[in-house]
Amino acid sequence: QSALTQPPSASGSPGQSVIISCSGTSSDVGGYKSVSWFQQHPGKAPRLMIYDVSKRPSGVPDRFSGSKSGNTASLTVSGLQAEDEADYYCSSYAGSNNLVFGGGTKLTVL
Amino acid sequence: QLQLQESGPGLVKPSETLSLTCTVSGASISSSNSYWGWIRQPPGKGLEWIGSIYYSGSTYYNPSLKSRVTISVDTSKNQFSLKLSSVTAADTAVYYCARHRPPAYSSGWDYWGQGTLVTVSS
Numbered sequence: 001q002s003a004l005t006q007p008p009s010a011s012g013s014p015g016q017s018v019i020i021s022c023s024g025t026s027s028d029v030g031g032y033k034s035v036s037w038f039q040q041h042p043g044k045a046p047r048l049m050i051y052d053v054s055k056r057p058s059g060v061p062d063r064f065s066g067s068k069s070g071n072t073a074s075l076t077v078s079g080l081q082a083e084d085e086a087d088y089y090c091s092s093y094a095g096s097n098n099l100v101f102g103g104g105t106k107l108t109v110l
Numbered sequence: 111q112l113q114l115q116e117s118g119p120g121l122v123k124p125s126e127t128l129s130l131t132c133t134v135s136g137a138s139i140s141s142s143n144s145y146w147g148w149i150r151q152p153p154g155k156g157l158e159w160i161g162s163i164y165y166s167g168s169t170y171y172n173p174s175l176k177s178r179v180t181i182s183v184d185t186s187k188n189q190f191s192l193k194l195s196s197v198t199a200a201d202t203a204v205y206y207c208a209r210h211r212p213p214a215y216s217s218g219w220d221y222w223g224q225g226t227l228v229t230v231s232s
Contacts, residue, residue: 034216034218035217036216036217036219038157038219045206045222045225046206046219047222048218048219048220051216051217051220052216057218057220089156089157091157091159091219093215093216097215098159098170099159099162099172099217101156101158104156104157
């Protein structure tokens, strides 16, 4: 059982927006600004999409954005494109030099 | 361009020790702006952080694996390594090495190796 809770699946049509949630506690997501999001296509290594809750690494489209409210972080993908279909994982610092991941969300572009 | 490459046996017997090495190219492993670590993914499942190391030798381990994990760094070879002892079938996974910038508690792994599948079986 993963430390952070994500919905197993999410979907949207091309051009639409979709929000993926990542629920934790005050000991992880709610307590620190170190929340990240990763995109993973089948058979590939994860790719960092968002770090420090809402920062985008160079090269990541601005269609991807992150936010946090209380113990829940969210990843918003706007203007969905076919290539956005992938698994998405959240991660957070959990105190005492521990990092935790969510169970992952499979995003389907209809 | 920073690149990471995992290497090691793809098959390990139960109760033995899993050993993997990550070779870093395109940057010095002794850089003060990098932490190095291991993350694994069982087939069809999610990601699990194993542990991290700084070039100085400071280490940080997942509490659930801490008793079995050792991560070390070899600055002369620009490599860092993972040892996981007393393995069982539950340790079968794709093992990734990765990097993140400071601080030590960052979860922003921005460079990853391609991953290597390690199967635990007799």
